Structures are given as C-alpha cells and as structure tokens.
Amino acid sequence: MTTGGPSYGERAEYGETDVCYRHPGRQSFTLCQRCGRTICPECQIASPVGVLCRDCVKQTAAGPKGAARVRRSARVAGRRFAALExxxxxxxxxxxxxxxxxxxxxxxxxxxxxxxxxxxxxxxxxxxxxxxxxxxxxxxxxxxxxxxxxxxxxxxxxxxxxxxxxxxxxxxxxxxxxxxxxxxxxxxxxxxxxxxxxxxxxxxxxxxxxxxxxxxxxxxxxxxxxxxxxxxxxxxxxxxxxxxxxxxxxxxxxxxxxxxxxxxxxxxxxxxxxxxxxxxxxxxxxxxxxxxxxxxxxxxxxxxxxxxxxxxxxxxxxxxxxxxx
The missing domain is CATH 1.20.1540.10 (Rhomboid-like)
Incomplete structure (x- = not known):
C-alpha cells in the first residue's frame, strides 16, 4: 500500500505550504506551537511550551503577562497593608x-x-x-x-x-x-x-x-x-x-x-x-x-x-x- 507522504528512510520533499509565513522564500517543516504557522529558524523563539513564532510571543507579552503583572501588584499591595502592625x-x-x-x-x-x-x-x-x-x-x-x-x-x-x-x-x-x-x-x-x-x-x-x-x-x-x-x-x-x-x-x-x-x-x-x-x-x-x-x-x-x-x-x-x- 502506498501513501501520499514519504516512507521511512526516504528524503522528504517540501510542499507548497512548507514555507515561513514571514519569509515565503524560506522552506521549513517547523510549526508554531500556538498558531500552527510554519516558521523558519530566524522566526523561531523557544519557550517552555515549545517553539513559538514572533507574533505569538508579542501577543502573550502584551496580554496575559501584563494582566498578571497588575494582579501581582494588587496582591503585593494588599499583603503589605495586611502586614502593617x-x-x-x-x-x-x-x-x-x-x-x-x-x-x-x-x-x-x-x-x-x-x-x-x-x-x-x-x-x-x-x-x-x-x-x-x-x-x-x-x-x-x-x-x-x-x-x-x-x-x-x-x-x-x-x-x-x-x-x-x-x-x-x-x-x-x-x-x-x-x-x-x-x-x-x-x-x-x-x-x-x-x-x-x-x-x-x-x-x-x-x-x-x-x-x-x-x-x-x-x-x-x-x-x-x-x-x-x-x-x-x-x-x-x-x-x-x-x-x-x-x-x-x-x-x-x-x-x-x-x-x-x-x-x-x-x-x-x-x-x-x-x-x-x-x-x-x-x-x-x-x-x-x-x-x-x-x-x-x-x-x-x-x-x-x-x-x-x-x-x-x-x-x-x-x-x-x-x-x-
């Protein structure tokens, strides 16, 4: 039985979609773990959850991280007030x-x-x-x-x-x-x-x-x-x-x-x-x-x-x- 992809031991061929979303002339098999887009080595950023593209890193930094900072500041202020004698x-x-x-x-x-x-x-x-x-x-x-x-x-x-x-x-x-x-x-x-x-x-x-x-x-x-x-x-x-x-x-x-x-x-x-x-x-x-x-x-x-x-x-x-x- 034959399949559409390469068999074990064969060399993989790049498809039409196996190109970096930011650099169409660069081929890659690596996908962003958050959005699923193909990214080249230059656009790859390692994170605790895997490799992310630059756009996803910017979104997480501007969103949840900023909100978490506000919540953390509020908790710290509350603890300081509660710690007053x-x-x-x-x-x-x-x-x-x-x-x-x-x-x-x-x-x-x-x-x-x-x-x-x-x-x-x-x-x-x-x-x-x-x-x-x-x-x-x-x-x-x-x-x-x-x-x-x-x-x-x-x-x-x-x-x-x-x-x-x-x-x-x-x-x-x-x-x-x-x-x-x-x-x-x-x-x-x-x-x-x-x-x-x-x-x-x-x-x-x-x-x-x-x-x-x-x-x-x-x-x-x-x-x-x-x-x-x-x-x-x-x-x-x-x-x-x-x-x-x-x-x-x-x-x-x-x-x-x-x-x-x-x-x-x-x-x-x-x-x-x-x-x-x-x-x-x-x-x-x-x-x-x-x-x-x-x-x-x-x-x-x-x-x-x-x-x-x-x-x-x-x-x-x-x-x-x-x-x-």
Whole structure:
C-alpha cells in the first residue's frame, strides 16, 4: 500500500505550504506551537511550551503577562497593608484626612456641604416632627419657638470623622494623639478589638453631647465636630490596659487630665461633654476586654462588647422616650 507522504528512510520533499509565513522564500517543516504557522529558524523563539513564532510571543507579552503583572501588584499591595502592625489606626487616620480635605473644599466652594452632612447636633436625636422650644432655651427667641426635627442617629457615628476647618491644629492634634497611642493599643489588643473600642468610644462621645441636653437645653442646637471623643476613649483605654499590667500610668493620667481640663477654659469652644463620654465608654470597653482576655473567655468578651453596644444604641434613643424640650 502506498501513501501520499514519504516512507521511512526516504528524503522528504517540501510542499507548497512548507514555507515561513514571514519569509515565503524560506522552506521549513517547523510549526508554531500556538498558531500552527510554519516558521523558519530566524522566526523561531523557544519557550517552555515549545517553539513559538514572533507574533505569538508579542501577543502573550502584551496580554496575559501584563494582566498578571497588575494582579501581582494588587496582591503585593494588599499583603503589605495586611502586614502593617496597626492597619486600623492608619486607616482611621487616612479617612479623617480625606474627609477633612473634602470639608475644606466645600468650605471654600460649597457652603460647608460635607461638614453639615456629617456633623452632629443633638436635635438630630429628636423624633421626626415639630417640637416646641421653651422660652429662653434658644438664643434670639425669648418667647420660645417651634423646631422641625429630623431623626438622624447615624450622625453620632459620622461626626467622629470630621474636624473644624477654621482651626487646623484640631485635626493635627487629634491625628497625632491617635498615631501615638492608637497604634500601641491596637498592637496590644488586636485590630478588631481596637476597631470596636474606637467606634464605641466615638459613639460615647456623641452620647455625652446628647445627654447633656437634659441639663442645658441650649446645647441642643450646637453642632459638634471632631474625633476627640474617640481619641479620649483610646487614652482612657490605654490607662486601663496598662494599669491591668501593674504599669505606672501616672504620667498618662496627668496628660489625660490636662487635656480634659482644657475643655473648661473660657472661650475654648471645646466640647468637654464629648471628651467625658468618650473616656467613660473607652475605659468601660477596655475593662471588658481585660476581664475576658484569653481564648477560653472569647465568647464572654464578644457578648460583653455587644451588650455595651446595645446599651449605647438604647441610650441614643433616649430623646424618643423623654424629650429634653
């Protein structure tokens, strides 16, 4: 039986298609492993999967290899961020800085739109609807007034990421304190516990402002901004943590007392109520963490911090039960 191709031991003859696709005058039997085209020795490029033509090598270099480089860069960036010893602290600082830049932009070009959207005024804890303001409770309205309130409790959380645009040291001092004390506390108790403590302390600061409305109704109409409540919570938590390890915390207590006392200075325009609320909640959250440390008490710790959060939420609804007006 005869076949169309050469038999073993016979010399092969080149066919019409056995020529290089780039050099038609050069004959070859070598095929590209990717596209199947005939390539001469000059056009052959060795690869791990066999011999490839130059066009296929260019396509693979421009396509999958470039995409792989982007994916690899993203993975490396993610691993570097995860490898930080205090990612929560740095993330909070970054958020505050970004929000502050947006505040500045809208302060000069947008009527303080960002600040007004994020600040906290105790009247936002009142129930929706019209409320009667008692005579003398609001400056400029000696005979009283009527207030159209909107219940927006989420501002108790958003306010901790805003700062005064008229006093730049406000954000500088807060972020410096967070960097100095927050990263150490985060390393000590872990990132998730630190995040929970920070948020709880921040809400505690807003609660301090809100609950003071029962004692002084004029404060119900005063907007507050700043992460100071959460920062004071971090400082108080650091005192509790170090005290549980029998460390000398005298200098830290003095620093905390001095900064808290500054809020009572005439004309300081500082909300000491937020500082007090943040300190109380931050110390309480840290006490729960200290009392339930260890893997065997992890469930108790989660329950304790959750119960504290539920208590804060309940207190945030106090105006709905007993109005301060």
């Amino acid at each position: 205090y990612p929560v602290t740095m993330s909070i600082i970054a958020i505050n800085v970004v929000v502050f830049v947006l505040q500045l932009l809208t302060h000069y070009y947008g009527s303080d739109g960002v600040t007004r959207a994020l600040w906290y005024v105790p009247t936002y804890s009142l129930a929706d609807g019209v409320h009667q303001v008692a005579p003398g409770a609001l400056d400029g309205y000696p005979d009283g007034a009527y207030l159209n309130a909107e219940f927006q409790p989420w501002r108790m959380l958003t306010v901790m990421f805003t700062h005064s645009v008229g006093f730049i040291p406000h954000i500088l001092f807060n972020m410096l304190a967070l960097y100095m004390f927050g990263r150490n506390l985060e390393q000590l108790i872990g990132k998730w516990r630190f995040l929970a403590l920070y948020l709880l302390a921040g809400i505690g600061g807003s609660l301090g402002v809100m609950l003071w409305g029962y004692a002084d109704t004029s404060g119900l109409f005063t907007p507050t901004v700043g992460a100071s409540g959460a920062i004071f919570g971090v400082l108080a938590a650091t005192v509790v943590a170090f005290r549980s390890m029998n460390a000398n915390v005298s200098s830290l207590v003095v620093l905390l007392a001095i900064n808290f006392g500054i809020g009572f200075m005439p004309g300081a325009n500082i909300s000491w109520q937020a500082h007090l609320g943040g300190m109380v909640v931050g110390a309480l959250a840290m006490w729960i963490i200290v009392q339930t440390r260890g893997p065997r008490l992890r469930t108790r710790q989660i329950v304790g911090l959750t119960a504290l959060g539920v208590l804060l939420v309940a207190l945030a609804c106090a105006y709905l039960v007993v109005s301060p007006l």
